[in-house]
Amino acid sequence: MSEPLLRGLARMRSHLLDPDTLVRAVASGRQKGGAPQWRRVELRYVDLKAGRHLQVTSYDEQQAHTANHAVGEPRQPSPARDAVDALLDEPFGNWHVETTTQSHQLRVTKKGEALVHTSDRKEAVEASRGHDRGKERLLPEDDPLFRELGLTDAQGRLKPSRQAKYRQVEEFLRLLDTTVVEAVEKGHLRRPTEAEPLRVVDLGCGNAYLTFAAHRYLSHVRSLPVAVTGVDVKEQSREHNSAVAGRLGADASFVVGTIADAEVDPAPEVVLALHACDTATDEALARAVAWGAPVVLAAPCCHHDVAAQLRRAPTPSPYAALTRHGILRERFADTLTDALRASLMRLAGYKVDVVQFVESQHTPRNTLLRATRTGSPVRGGTLRTEYDELVATWGLTPRLAVLLEQQDAGA
Template identity: 80%
Template sequence: MSEPLLRVLAQMRSHLLDPDRLVRAVGSGRQKGRQPRWKRIELRYVDLKAGRHLQVTAYDETQAHTANHPVGEPAREAVDALLDEPFGNWHVETTTHSHQVRVTKKLEALLHSTERTAPVEVGRGHDRGKERLLAADDPVFAVLGLTDAQGRLKPSRQAKYRQVEEFLRLLDASITEALDKGHLRRPTPEDPLRVVDLGCGNAYLTFAAQRFLSDVRGLPVEVTGVDVKEQSREHNTGVARQLADQAGLAEAQFVVGSIGGVRLERDPEVVLALHACDTATDEALARAVGWGASVVLAAPCCHHDIAAQLRKAPTPAPYAALTRHGILRERFADTLTDALRASLLRLEGYRVDVVQFVESEHTPRNTLLRAVRTGGRVSGGGLRSEYDELVAAWSVRPRLAELLAAGAGPDA
């Protein structure tokens, strides 16, 4: 049910001006027919030598601009100026609630508020590093074995925690953009967002994604993990029960199946596939396309298939130096494989970014393909010609292309 925009913004103003309860707030997107000064803004309170200040970080197309406003009139002026900007979305987190505001085309407001299962502590440090999306002492990390009884990270699990944190940042940005631009539907408690993690293993990222999306972002989600091992299903189901008992997290579901063969009751809207080995990543991407998933995040691991093809095929002139040495040929194969995957996803109607992903303790691979469905399949034109010329020049047959041609695509 929509409400008057000014009334909802007035409610958010009271939260933004509460220096004790505000955890974090984000303004993004734009209202119909209007363009805000900033692409995105973030607000939180920090404690400086001069006292508590409202810290505003505003992002344009190229950089971030940070300003600190003393609590009182300066903070009120800053908040009022930001609320006057025609942002299309506001996400406001307090110690007790999470509020989502979306401005409709009629310039009314849709407000969704979720009460936290437990109050959160707020860090006000100014000189700390990145603000953590999930604090190290979050119950999910204790159950997963990353922290000790006091909520301190175990030294041997630091790399895994960094991996989780960077993954959540990429997931957060992808979900926010897809929601803001209408490429992903707004979930409701009656029809939650369907998320699947293909090849989930021990499900560290599965549970972290569920915790962040549901309890921090306040989005109703339904999470399913898929792995070929029955042992993984049994282990992860037990962890899900623990998290339900200790942290109030809804139980994620886990099923046994291969990436290419698993069958789900309903097609997922968000597909995760992190460190699936070699062509397993291609299978995950093909399944995501077949399901018509709105958001796809895939971190490839091991690019043996194209590397093997390059060893057998003649190198086109004048690029012999790229494949003459084994180590350079392998690195080039990695780059070529992911470039071809990105091109194929674009041909399927996705906007694709290839970004750096933090190294995990298991693999040095640190590339992530982030795709958001924005349109229909591309059948011709420059993008198709570019792809065709690339595979012809290097005499390779991408596994993803074979899978899509075999019927994994949405038109099959």
């Protein structure tokens, strides 16, 4: 039920101004006809030497700008109150406000009213007030989940050999979080309910670090009802992961099968793939298209298919310098592979970004394709011409193109 905007914002304001219970808040999107100064703003309280401050991180198209505002006495004018009031005056379309016990989502309707959805957390959380100049952890290292998964020891300390995997999962989650929230806000993904949780699949899940972390974060931190499924060809992976799910009491199921054929019913809405080997990433993208999945996040692993095709085919003029040296040819093949994947996903009706999801010291395989389904497949036009010319020039047949054609023919 909608309510007057000012009343809805006043409720958010009281949560934003409570330095004891606010965990984090995010303002994003725009009201009809409005243009906020920032693309997105994040708020949290941090403890500095000079006392508790409201930390506001504002994002424009290029970068983040961080400012700390002193909190002051309750109900007295203070820089933090001024900062909150200035932000509430901006025509943001959405406010997501997390407190230690609840999660509030305020959306401004086309009529300029507030639609507020409030959910109770399954268990109260503590707000982290550390002024960590690095990014705040979405799931802290001492979360019991990581001990169960063998990434941390009995004291909740990361095992040195598992640091890289933890960081990959953490940074993947960060993108999953913003992508899901934005897709829900923009109406590309339905808002999940307890009766119909969000259906997430992790293709090539291996030991299911990402699968369980996605479940934990979305359900416990975001308060989104979620059911996850992991798919892997290895039976041993299913046995191990099902036992972990039982111990964690997580709504997670595991299927043995190939990404191309494994039975996942009903079709998932969010498709994840972290380092599915070589063309298994193409299988994951093709499967996501076949399911009509609204959100797809895939971080590819090794790229052998296009590299092998480049080795076999004569290099078109004047590009011989790009493929003469093995290392450059391999890197070029990586770039070409992911560029073609992004083009094919665009042609399949998705809005696609290709981003670096984690620093290279945590894995050299740190590219991620983020796709949100926004329209119907594109049949012609400049996008198609650009793709056709690129593959014709290099004499390539990308595996994803073959899979999508097979799906089209079978449809």
